[in-house]
Amino acid sequence: MASIRLASHTKDLGDGFMVRRLLPALAARAVGPFVFFDHMGPTEFAPGLGLDVRPHPHIGLATVTYLFEGAITHRDSLGTVRDIRPGDVNWMVAGRGIVHSERSPQAERAAGHRLHGIQTWLALPLADEDTLPDFVHVPAESLPEIRATGVHLRVIAGDAFGQTSPVPVCTRTLYVAGEIDTAAHMEVPLEHEERAVYVVSGSLTADGEPLNPGDMLVLPPRPVRLRALEATRFMLVGGDALDLGPENTADHPRHMRWNFVSSRQERIEEAVQAWSRQDAAAFPPVPGETEFIPYP
Template identity: 40%
Template sequence: MSTIEMIIPERAAGIGNFQVGRLLPFRQKRAVGPFVFLDHMGPATLAANENLDVLPHPHIGLSTLTYLFEGAIIHRDSIGSVAEIQPGAVNWMTAGKGVVHSERTPEYLRNTEKKLHGLQFWVGLPKEYEETEPSFIHIEADKIPAWTEDHLQFRLIAGEAFGRKSPVPVFSRLYFAEIKCNTARLADLSGALYGESALFILEGAVRIEGITYGPDQILVTKESQRCSFEMEAGSTVYVFGGDPFAEERYIDWNFVSSDKNRLLAAREDWIHQRFPMPPGETETVPYPGPG
């Protein structure tokens, strides 16, 4: 990452009854490649009487990618999917023309102290897939490509890079990868990445052009093809990005589209209860504006 275009700090935001650090979108950087949204969840310790309860809410025009470092979440959606995600696995939900889902603490953890820490991305869909049928897939942790190279431990969580391909069924050219090191190392990713690229530092620090950067921010590079950085011992970082879309993506609440009129239609559909609901769910998140 020889030249830093922008540093984006976490800003506090709420999802349901849980506080997160929002990284994307940013007023000066709305997306990195096809990634239009990024929340850093936690790290948090929840007491026995505290649980994650994100009530049913809708999406269109995007895929959500959930990846945990600690804890567990139960996903339920309007196409009937029910899946528990644990650290290292991937939940990939494609909203397409419309889906509703909830995210909650699993029942067996609800009366105990528990931890929760992870990332959730929204990935925009290419224009020709924005109205595709909704779908959901859960990928277990042992199915994610993992390898060691020059004393760096890699996992390719989604997309294609480093001559490898993740089983997560993405719709455009992108990558989301984990890099860990036990000893101080140079991570030279030159030629391995493409499009726009950003670096999220989970723990430890990286050094670029003599400047040290720590957690709770993303670094956006101008030249993904020349991405390199020094990692302190014990560091964990995530690099993500890919080819940007030709058309701008607009966001209205939980809706993403290349067409502003489609956002208006989705808003009206939610306000007037025209979205399908996850089986067994009755409460919903209201649209946060005048209806």
């Protein structure tokens, strides 16, 4: 994949909660297994207010939530109830179908709080698209870290720089959170088939090309040197290119509609119909929740 520059576009998810969306984009539908990339916040919630993403379904993907600030309570149709806090990883495999909600914990909601993080979807390999749903929480202290002069990296999922995350990924994955001091530099080696760098805050150059907050650069197939123009927070994403079914091409490796990802349009239509009729066999309810997001 050649070097491609992606600019984020802003979306309001409701109640003024803003995200910067990078993937999918016309220029790059996916980077490795990553088919969806949202930078959420930073958003300041006044006391009594918070995030309220009502129960909604997924198929054919794994979701990863990674926070810089704040907390989210995850509930799902497996019966999971788990708070995620900065540095932790929530890895949810939708497979044949899962339903989940995301809300601000009661303590944070009562006190008022900031929320800032990254949410991504990884399309599952063809063999795993209809696997059983699953959920794994990995605490921050379990993630490998790499430190060098002026550089701090945390391997969120997959492998990078000789370290492997305990998150049980389904295909070769690159997902790293990085912080780099002013004028410090590092090399992104050619260890993965597809790679991209995203600037969360600050600014840096990639082989001399300047990147600012909200910019993502899909990297060319060679080692790339990053140099910080100021203290910068960034993400590295990528991995093996997605395997392709008979309905897919390299430019469109998966079909995506609403919260559903699949190699087959027919499978997505089945999921749409099942959710629309609230089929509990396909999409069991989330214990403790009475609301849901209708199919738009």
